[in-house]
Amino acid sequence: MAARRFAGDTLVIASHNAGKVREIGDLLAPFRVRAVSAGELGLPEPEETGETFVANAELKALAAAQAANLPALADDSGMAVDALDGAPGIYSARWAGAKKDFNYAMDKVWRAVQDKGTEPPIRAQFICALSLAWPDGHIETFEGIVAGRLVWRPRGVYGFGYDPMFMPESEVESGQLRSFGEMPPEEKHAISHRARAFRLLINACFD
Known part of the structure; x- marks a missing residue:
């Protein structure tokens, strides 16, 4: 069955994370879609009770769409470390604590890896x-994954979250050896997990 097409001009970004909103807004810009964040609309953040990235993304998108009576796009994303059995995974933001301190979160990840002796x-x-x-309950979902490895100490001033400690495999293969945090936004947008999911979304749901 073909995916439902997006036919409007306004899309709610179901996030209160400024970094995510900015990155998704940049990706939407060529499609002449006005992106408005859940934070701007004063929408509450739903409790993320799903056990997968897909479940949480769908939960957030549907809550925002029905609250705003507009189509809504939600992202659920995170970093999964092999040596930590996929942690922090869906709890990536929670590892940063109530203050959303990702320097603390990155240090926590690194200490956990060291404790494993990896x-x-x-x-x-x-x-x-x-x-x-959409407000009527219809949902289209797409997933993107980018493989890489951890670097320590965190490097770079770009991006957000765990970007400064993550080096995509494409950087290893090219010999540039940059973390996501060292890559200008336009370069990261071309290869990131979010960009890969976004390409699938655009191909399926946008003209």
């Missing part, structure tokens, strides 16, 4: 599920 390369993935929901 030898480099320390493999990890960034995973992103994007869900587009």
Whole structure:
């Protein structure tokens, strides 16, 4: 069955994370879609009770779409470290604590890996599920994954979250050896987990 097409001009970004909103807004810009965040609309943040990225993305998208009576796009994403059995995974934001301190979160990840005695390369993935929901309850969901490895100490001033400690495999293969945090936004957008999920979304739901 073909995916439902997005036919409007306004899309709610179901996030209160400024970094995510900015990144998704940049990706939407070429499609002449006005992106408005859940934070701007004063929408509450629903409790993320899903056990997967897909479940949480769909939960957030549907809650925002029905609250705003507009189509809404939600992202649930995080970093999964092989040596930590996929942690922090869906709890990536929670590892940053109530203050959303990702320097603390990155240190916590690194200490956990060291406690396991894991030898480099320390493999990890960034995973992103994007869900587009309509007020009538219809949802389209797409997932993107980018493989990489951890670097220590965190490097770079770009991006957000765990970007400064994650080096995608494409950087290893090219010999540039940059973390996501060292890559200008336009370069990260071309290869990131979010960009991969976004391409699937655009191909299926946008003209």
